Amino acid sequence: xxxxxxxxxxxxxxxxxxxxxxxxxxxxxxxxxxxxxxxxxxxxxxxxxxxxxxxxxxxxxxxxxxxxxxxxxxxxxxxxxxxxxxxxxxxxxxxxxxxxxxxxxxxxxxxxxxxxxxxxxx
Amino acid sequence: xxxxxxxxxxxxxxxxxxxxxxxxxxxxxxxxxxxxxxxxxxxxxxxxxxxxxxxxxxxxxxxxxxxxxxxxxxxxxxxxxxxxxxxxxxxxxxxxxxxxxxxxxxxxxx
Numbered sequence: 001x002x003x004x005x006x007x008x009x010x011x012x013x014x015x016x017x018x019x020x021x022x023x024x025x026x027x028x029x030x031x032x033x034x035x036x037x038x039x040x041x042x043x044x045x046x047x048x049x050x051x052x053x054x055x056x057x058x059x060x061x062x063x064x065x066x067x068x069x070x071x072x073x074x075x076x077x078x079x080x081x082x083x084x085x086x087x088x089x090x091x092x093x094x095x096x097x098x099x100x101x102x103x104x105x106x107x108x109x110x111x112x113x114x115x116x117x118x119x120x121x122x
Numbered sequence: 123x124x125x126x127x128x129x130x131x132x133x134x135x136x137x138x139x140x141x142x143x144x145x146x147x148x149x150x151x152x153x154x155x156x157x158x159x160x161x162x163x164x165x166x167x168x169x170x171x172x173x174x175x176x177x178x179x180x181x182x183x184x185x186x187x188x189x190x191x192x193x194x195x196x197x198x199x200x201x202x203x204x205x206x207x208x209x210x211x212x213x214x215x216x217x218x219x220x221x222x223x224x225x226x227x228x229x230x231x232x
Contacts, residue, residue, distance in 0.1 A: 035221070037167075044124060045159070045167065045210055047221040061220045095166055102173060107157055108212065108221060110178055112166035 002026040004034075004096050004113035011119045012086050019082040020116045022096030029077040030054045033099040035108045036070065036081045038092040039115075046092075047108075050099075051079060086120045093117050125150060126211055128224035135232045139199045142227045144211030145192065150222055152192040154213045158185075161208045161226075170209070171196065198229075206231045 007021040022034060036048040049060040051070040058070050069082045079096060093115040100109025127145040134140040146152065156174050159167035169178055171187035174194065186197045194213075198205055211224040 037223075044226040045161075045212075045223040047212075047223065049220070059220065062218055097166075100169070100172070102176075105155060105173070107155070107172060108169075109172075110169035112168075115166055 002098065002111045004098060004111055006094075006096060006113040006116045009117040009119070011121065014087055014120055014122055016086050016120075017082060017084040018086060018118050019080055020094050020096075020118070022079045022081070022113050024053075024077045024079070024098070027098075029074060032101070033106065034070075034072075034079045035097045035099065037095045037097055037108065039095070040089070040092040043092075048081070048094075053079065083118075086118075088120050091118065091120045124225040125215060125218070125222040126213065126224035128209075128211060128227045130225065131228050131230065133230040133232055134198075134201045136201055136203060138201045139197060140201055140229065141198075142196045142209050142211075142229070144194045144196070144224050146194075146213065146222075147192055149217040150192075150213045150215040151189065151194055153216065156187065156189050156194040157212045158187055158196045159210045159212065161210065167210065201231055203231045205229060 003025045005023045010018050030053050033052045035050045051058045067084050071080045095115050096113040097108050098111040099106040158171035160170045161167040174189045175187040184200045209227045215222045
């Protein structure tokens with residue numbers, strides 16, 4: 001069965017960086033892209049970006065351009081999301097979510113990681 | 123401020139029909155497909171509706187989606203206590219070149 005397993009919770013100081021991993025299993029890794037979505041405490045969902053597991057192409061949310069980098073490690077079927085220059089408002093649960101595709105259209109599908117809480121605090 | 127506008131809350135009694143609206147613009151809902159997600163506290167979102175009105179396998183037919191112009195709606199008929207959750211609409215936005223979500227609607231079953 002398809003599974004996305006994320007790395008554990010992190011506590012970081014303002015200005016630091018965090019790198020969250022998302023290990024995929026149960027399907028051919030290179031077939032589907034991975035999206036990252038975050039959710040601040042008590043708030044809604046925010047799209048962070050997407051990476052192709054086929055060729056590493058990325059699409060980052062305009063708001064995070066310059067601070068976020070997504071990467072893949074094909075041998076381990078793992079996707080990484082690094083966020084730099086952390087601020088208190090980056091405190092959130094970070095989710096990876098696999099693409100699903102239907103009729104040549106791909107979208108944020110039904111396979112999500114369990115979420116990783118990143119707390120930014122001095 | 124979310125790009126897509128949803129009411130912050132909705133409610134209904136068991137057995138009732140409830141609708142949740144999602145309003146956007148020509149750069150998103152008006153020209154793109156709409157998706158709906160259900161989220162329970164402390165858990166990851168679950169895909170409820172894809173491509174405006176399609177249900178993934180396992181989603182009861184009590185849930186239905188529709189789209190007209192720059193707005194979309196999620197309808198839940200035969201409301202049940204286990205439907206109490208947060209609901210989010212989402213679509214691609216050409217102006218932002220990225221996915222956008224509504225602010226979410228908290229559904230309460232009275």
